[in-house]
Amino acid sequence: RKEVEQDPGPFNVPEGATVAFNCTYSNSASQSFFWYRQDCRKEPKLLMSVYSSGNEDGRFTAQLNRASQYISLLIRDSKLSDSATYLCVVTQNQAGTALIFGKGTTLSVSS
Amino acid sequence: EAEVAQSPRYKITEKSQAVAFWCDPISGHATLYWYRQILGQGPELLVQFQDESVVDDSQLPKDRFSAERLKGVDSTLKIQPAELGDSAMYLCASSPPGMNTEAFFGQGTRLTVV
Numbered sequence A: 001r002k003e004v005e006q007d008p009g010p011f012n013v014p015e016g017a018t019v020a021f022n023c024t025y026s027n028s029a030s031q032s033f034f035w036y037r038q039d040c041r042k043e044p045k046l047l048m049s050v051y052s053s054g055n056e057d058g059r060f061t062a063q064l065n066r067a068s069q070y071i072s073l074l075i076r077d078s079k080l081s082d083s084a085t086y087l088c089v090v091t092q093n094q095a096g097t098a099l100i101f102g103k104g105t106t107l108s109v110s111s
Numbered sequence B: 001e002a003e004v005a006q007s008p009r010y011k012i013t014e015k016s017q018a019v020a021f022w023c024d025p026i027s028g029h030a031t032l033y034w035y036r037q038i039l040g041q042g043p044e045l046l047v048q049f050q051d052e053s054v055v056d057d058s059q060l061p062k063d064r065f066s067a068e069r070l071k072g073v074d075s076t077l078k079i080q081p082a083e084l085g086d087s088a089m090y091l092c093a094s095s096p097p098g099m100n101t102e103a104f105f106g107q108g109t110r111l112t113v114v
Helices: none
Strands: A004-006 A013-014 A019-025 A033-036 A045-048 A056-059 A060-065 A070-076 A084-091 A099-101 A104-108 B005-007 B012-013 B017-024 B031-037 B044-050 B055-056 B065-068 B075-079 B088-095 B109-113
Touching: A004 B017, A004 B088, A013 A019, A013 B017, A019 A084, A019 A104, A070 B044, A070 B075, A099 A104, A099 B044, A104 B075, B005 B088, B017 B088, B017 B109, B031 B055, B031 B075, B044 B065, B075 B088
Parallel strands: A013 A104, B012 B109
Antiparallel strands: A004 A019, A019 A070, A033 A045, A033 A084, A056 A060, A060 A070, A084 A099, A084 A104, B005 B017, B017 B075, B031 B044, B031 B088, B044 B055, B065 B075, B088 B109
16 A cells, blocks of 8 residues: 555646645654645645644645545635646654655646 | 755666766755656655765665765765666755755756666
8 A cells, every 4th residue: 555645636627616636644653744736847846734723825725634644635716827746745754754755646727 | 045956957878877866955954855756656755864874765776776975965866777767857855954844856857768
């Protein structure tokens, strides 16, 4: 079983749509959780951290359910510029710092 | 804005040859990572350093891959001999001190083995 699993995608949505990505992780000892965004042939960049209390940044909302080992990302009012691959990331090793990435879910927003 | 520097950006090499990648993390970042990303996949951790010490190299194919960070600053990842299946993007990232911190990535080295 892969350590971090994401919706396979791709997601193709029109501008203005709301889209949700899901992610599950296998190691209950994972301590930190992030969503990264990666544009085609570019490096991953942090989109937002994910906290147990949930957090919101403009049109983006991230949620964490530790009991279910489940993370989500909600994007409201999708823009063309949101087209990218979204990577779910958890930390897990003895030092609690190594970032383990999911396979990524590709979003394509069309006009 | 401080960045993680990597070189070269692109490398084409013949199979069985040796190849090396270099990374200079953001100043003050004690943690350095090397990841490999195959097209259509997420980044896969190869090795993690804390200062000059290896914290995790469990996924590093040690028969052909080696990594070092001798003075705890910049790092080199080497492949010898390269195989066709090593074609991928090699990403270096660094994190500031402390637990649960994000990683900042360099632009990567795209390796093609022919």
